[in-house]
Amino acid sequence: MQIFYTDLLCIGAGLAGERVAVEAAKAGFDATCLSIVPPRRSHSSAAQGGMQAALGNCVMGEGDSPDIHFEDTVKGSDWGCDQEVARIFADTAPIVMREVAHWGVPWNRVEHGPATYYKGGKPFEAAESKEKHGLIHARAFGGTAKWRTCYTADGTGRSVLNTLDSMCLRYNVNIHDRTQAEALIHDGENCIGAIVRCLRTGELMAYFATATLIATGGYGRIYKATTNAVICDGGGQIAALDTGIVPLGNMEAIQFHPTGTVPTDILVTEGCRGDGGTLLDVNEYRFMPDYEPEKAELASRDVVSRRMQEHMAKGHGVKSPYGDHLWLDIRHLGEKHITTKLREVYDICTSFLGVNPISDLIPVRPTQHYSMGGVRTNKDGAAYGLSGLFSAGEAACWDMHGFNRLGGNSLAETVVAGRYVGKKVVEFLKGHSVDFKQSALRDAHAKIEERIKRLSGSSGKESAIVLRDEMQDIMMDYVGIFRNGKDLQTAVDKLEELHARSMNIGLQGKAIGFNPEISLALRIPGMIKLAQCTAFGALQRTESRGAHTREDHPERNDKDWLNRTLAYWKDGDSLPTLKYEDASPYFEIPPGERGYGGGKIIHADIPAEKLHVPESNASDNAASAEDTK
Amino acid sequence: MSRRLHIEVFRYNPLDPESKPHMQSFYVNEYDSMTLFIALNIIRDQHDPTLQFDFCCRAGICGSCGMVINGRPGLACHTQTKDLPEHIVLHPLPVFKLIGDLSVDTGVWFRDAGTRIEAWVHNDHDSFDPTQEEARMENALANEIFELDRCVECGCCIAACGTARMRTDFLGAASIARVARFYLDPRDERNVENYYEVIGNDQGVFGCMGLLACEDVCPKHIPLQDQLGIMRRMLALHSVKGILPKALIEKLAHKGCCHENHKS
Ligand SMILES: Cc1cc2nc3c(=O)[nH]c(=O)nc-3n(C[C@H](O)[C@H](O)[C@H](O)COP(=O)(O)OP(=O)(O)OC[C@H]3O[C@@H](n4cnc5c(N)ncnc54)[C@H](O)[C@@H]3O)c2cc1C
Ligand code: SF4
Ligand code: SF4
Numbered sequence: 044m045q046i047f048y049t050d051l052l053c054i055g056a057g058l059a060g061e062r063v064a065v066e067a068a069k070a071g072f073d074a075t076c077l078s079i080v081p082p083r084r085s086h087s088s089a090a091q092g093g094m095q096a097a098l099g100n101c102v103m104g105e106g107d108s109p110d111i112h113f114e115d116t117v118k119g120s121d122w123g124c125d126q127e128v129a130r131i132f133a134d135t136a137p138i139v140m141r142e143v144a145h146w147g148v149p150w151n152r153v154e155h156g157p158a159t160y161y162k163g164g165k166p167f168e169a170a171e172s173k174e175k176h177g178l179i180h181a182r183a184f185g186g187t188a189k190w191r192t193c194y195t196a197d198g199t200g201r202s203v204l205n206t207l208d209s210m211c212l213r214y215n216v217n218i219h220d221r222t223q224a225e226a227l228i229h230d231g232e233n234c235i236g237a238i239v240r241c242l243r244t245g246e247l248m249a250y251f252a253t254a255t256l257i258a259t260g261g262y263g264r265i266y267k268a269t270t271n272a273v274i275c276d277g278g279g280q281i282a283a284l285d286t287g288i289v290p291l292g293n294m295e296a297i298q299f300h301p302t303g304t305v306p307t308d309i310l311v312t313e314g315c316r317g318d319g320g321t322l323l324d325v326n327e328y329r330f331m332p333d334y335e336p337e338k339a340e341l342a343s344r345d346v347v348s349r350r351m352q353e354h355m356a357k358g359h360g361v362k363s364p365y366g367d368h369l370w371l372d373i374r375h376l377g378e379k380h381i382t383t384k385l386r387e388v389y390d391i392c393t394s395f396l397g398v399n400p401i402s403d404l405i406p407v408r409p410t411q412h413y414s415m416g417g418v419r420t421n422k423d424g425a426a427y428g429l430s431g432l433f434s435a436g437e438a439a440c441w442d443m444h445g446f447n448r449l450g451g452n453s454l455a456e457t458v459v460a461g462r463y464v465g466k467k468v469v470e471f472l473k474g475h476s477v478d479f480k481q482s483a484l485r486d487a488h489a490k491i492e493e494r495i496k497r498l499s500g501s502s503g504k505e506s507a508i509v510l511r512d513e514m515q516d517i518m519m520d521y522v523g524i525f526r527n528g529k530d531l532q533t534a535v536d537k538l539e540e541l542h543a544r545s546m547n548i549g550l551q552g553k554a555i556g557f558n559p560e561i562s563l564a565l566r567i568p569g570m571i572k573l574a575q576c577t578a579f580g581a582l583q584r585t586e587s588r589g590a591h592t593r594e595d596h597p598e599r600n601d602k603d604w605l606n607r608t609l610a611y612w613k614d615g616d617s618l619p620t621l622k623y624e625d626a627s628p629y630f631e632i633p634p635g636e637r638g639y640g641g642g643k644i645i646h647a648d649i650p651a652e653k654l655h656v657p658e659s660n661a662s663d664n665a666a667s668a669e670d671t672k
Numbered sequence: 673m674s675r676r677l678h679i680e681v682f683r684y685n686p687l688d689p690e691s692k693p694h695m696q697s698f699y700v701n702e703y704d705s706m707t708l709f710i711a712l713n714i715i716r717d718q719h720d721p722t723l724q725f726d727f728c729c730r731a732g733i734c735g736s737c738g739m740v741i742n743g744r745p746g747l748a749c750h751t752q753t754k755d756l757p758e759h760i761v762l763h764p765l766p767v768f769k770l771i772g773d774l775s776v777d778t779g780v781w782f783r784d785a786g787t788r789i790e791a792w793v794h795n796d797h798d799s800f801d802p803t804q805e806e807a808r809m810e811n812a813l814a815n816e817i818f819e820l821d822r823c824v825e826c827g828c829c830i831a832a833c834g835t836a837r838m839r840t841d842f843l844g845a846a847s848i849a850r851v852a853r854f855y856l857d858p859r860d861e862r863n864v865e866n867y868y869e870v871i872g873n874d875q876g877v878f879g880c881m882g883l884l885a886c887e888d889v890c891p892k893h894i895p896l897q898d899q900l901g902i903m904r905r906m907l908a909l910h911s912v913k914g915i916l917p918k919a920l921i922e923k924l925a926h927k928g929c930c931h932e933n934h935k936s
């Protein structure tokens with residue numbers, strides 16, 4: 044078996060993984076990134092909208108500050124986030140946008156003079172200031188008090204990822220693409236690398252590393268309908284969970300977007316509805332005003348998704364070979380508007396759906412979009428449970444998003460956390476030398492090899508494809524947008540059954556070298572575990588907070604549930620073990636009304652000393668953010 | 673409406689000594705709005721789980737799924753079956769190393785090209801001062817740079833290129849356009865001489881025969897023709913330096929192109 048040695052092993056080469064790698068490489072350490080696909084194909088490249096940072100350069104962002112960004116983020120999270128982390132994020136974001144500009148990101152810039160913008164489908168005029176001409180511009184996104192989303196046309200993820208990848212070239216980060224981490228190498232206290240499968244040859248390899256970072260993105264593929272790429276299968280979260288020591292945080296916190304398209308689930312932007320698009324049912328009847336007389340299609344993301352689901356459950360969905368859906372109607376906006384302001388939507392519809400949105404209806408349904416939960420870390424990005432293990436980006440539950448993340452905050456998180464955690468990783472590398480224990484490597488390797496052998500033997504009767512389909516259906520049917528105790532219990536039971544069956548997967552075909560069937564077969568048991576963590580966490584959480592909506596517990600219950608779920612998986616168990624910790628060490632902004640979404644709140648008695656930033660913390664954070672200010 | 677598609681796929685597993693390159697036929701019922709992404713996944717799920725192909729975003733954004741579709745390189749996820757005849761023939765992209773069936777190694781190829789052209793902004797990265805506001809830039813220039821940053825490294829332009837098929841060390845249109853991207857960027861401090869070193873040769877602009885198959889197949893509609901022209905002219909003038917007067921060279925270098933306004 045091939046064995047590699049490196050200082051920092053980044054599992055994942057999306058924005059988060061590459062940003063951390065660059066930080067370590069710049070400090071003179073040997074950094075290696077693993078990725079299923081060439082780095083520039085990572086799912087970060089699909090984000091079109093932009094990144095939030097309170098630069099306040101554009102006229103609609105005037106007076107913005109990290110304080111306001113922080114407040115928007117906390118409200119967005121429905122007070123589920125770690126406020127210390129959200130504060131670090133909001134304070135660091137503007138610096139990071141400038142830093143990537145220095146490295147080559149072609150951010151759109153302020154052009155002084157009058158400009159025409161749109162709000163609620165209506166044009167208005169505003170004048171950009173002369174002093175700000177040429178600085179980074181920003182656009183509007185939901186849930187924010189100011190326009191603060193930095194962007195490069197309709198390809199922000201693409202251009203920032205290109206830039207970070209170019210920095211990896213520049214600083215000689217080793218890129219090992221077409222590799223998939225299968226297990227962490229650890230001795231119960233220290234994480235010292237990973238067992239990795241080569242996706243060219245199918246062979247197993249070992250990587251010994253002083254520090255290991257999980258930056259594998261989201262796990263949207265546990266759902267059938269997701270905007271996520273086909274590789275967003277939670278490999279990193281699974282590897283962490285399988286240690287039995289490292290917990291996953293808030294796995295039940297899943298965001299759904301109202302307008303994923305059918306059949307390929309590609310996202311069309313919220314702008315369609317913002318500009319006046321409507322939602323229709325099988326009878327081409329506009330139903331949203333019946334549910335939400337005031338805001339109709341423009342209620343918040345979670346509310347609209349909930350209503351769409353409800354309406355389809357009543358039998359008003361449009362039947363299709365790909366399942367039920369509804370219609371998005373933008374025909375009345377006219378050809379000019381659609382081919383200019385909504386060009387990207389026009390392209391998606393014509394290229395992928397064979398639908399011309401000028402004359403036809405667009406098939407849509409609420410679609411899984413973002414994983415708020417993930418590998419639980421402290422504010423330094425260090426995972427709970429194992430020294431030397433870090434996590435950043437969508438894979439992590441660093442926890443600035445709590446139970447709902449704002450548009451534009453996740454792409455920003457990847458590079459902001461990447462820079463911040465990267466510096467902490469460098470500190471760790473400077474202070475540590477590690478004993479690369481052969482016994483730990485042998486244990487981890489034996490487990491994976493044994494699994495591959497069992498798969499290839501002819502005993503297994505279950506098909507990985509069937510199990511995948513059943514898992515995805517269960518998640519769609521019982522752990523979707525609307526949740527209730529009965530459905531969730533059904534999901535937990537059915538998934539437990541799948542979990543048992545997943546021990547018994549066999550292969551249908553035989554192939555020498557790399558076999559894609561083995562990839563799926565290796566991944567499915569872990570994905571079922573992630574689905575179980577999601578379903579079980581949702582069952583236990585008897586309240587509604589952010590994207591987690593319980594019909595049987597509609598109130599946000601701060602008294603009992605102002606906390607974070609931690610899911611552990613003990614070897615041999617068929618269910619996760621759940622523990623809980625405080626949502627935030629203190630509340631710079633005390634729990635209150637979000638100002639949208641409505642809903643009842645059961646208030647908590649929070650001790651006075653927790654209602655402000657502790658002295659020591661304030662100076663601490665200032666010191667660690669020293670060279671960033 | 674519903675057709676039965678005959679999809680013929682190139683099969684070969686280089687790691688299996690028994691495997692010989694051959695074509696294999698599959699039959700799939702066509703659905704509404706079916707793309708080759710859906711069709712190939714149906715084949716893998718229902719007919720042959722060992723079939724190798726690459727998809728990631730399935731939205732025409734990541735560049736994973738380049739293949740030769742009825743003789744023409746393109747993105748499979750971005751191709752609807754209704755735009756194709758009933759008989760569909762799929763081959764892997766030529767030029768790139770074959771991994772198996774329809775899967776080729778574009779990642780390593782582009783990484784190698786990126787290293788050769790030093791595809792990063794050359795400046796003193798450590799000079800970044802977090803306390804200062806960003807260096808200003810005209811929005812129009814930012815948009816021009818972004819236009820070239822839209823390349824998804826799918827490899828279609830390389831696969832369609834006669835020169836790339838003949839000489840393995842040809843950098844291809846995508847890499848030359850990448851150099852043009854840095855040339856355009858005022859943050860990159862390289863001069864003409866530096867660029868000449870990386871693409872002023874037969875592996876670069878002087879290997880290109882100008883037949884423009886590349887631009888024809890680019891799924892992102894990157895203006896490859898313009899960029900090849902600009903770089904060729906710029907570097908050709910550089911090579912006659914010392915023969916023509918300097919002032920004339922400077923005048924000709926950016927005549928009529930988008931660089932005219934921002935660099936001399
Ligand atoms: C369609 C869409 C649009 C979006 N738009 C926006 C937006 O406008 N603004 C915004 O803020 N957010 C947006 N988001 C969310 C945002 O894009 C993601 O949260 C973010 O890009 C995640 O980055 P990452 O670096 O954490 O992970 P990714 O970019 O997903 O990278 C994961 C990396 O891990 C690798 N990997 C995975 N598993 C393994 C394994 N087992 N072994 C080795 N490597 C592995 C992958 O190959 C990849 O390199 C959008 C998301 C989607 C789906
Ligand atoms: S230039 Fe176009 S065809 Fe060539 S790699 Fe880039 S996107 Fe693909
Ligand atoms: S124009 Fe040049 S780069 Fe493009 S296909 Fe022809 S030879 Fe290749």
Ligand code: FES
Pocket residue numbers: 726727728729730731732733734735736737738747748749750
């Ligand atoms: S799968 Fe990403 S471009 Fe086709």
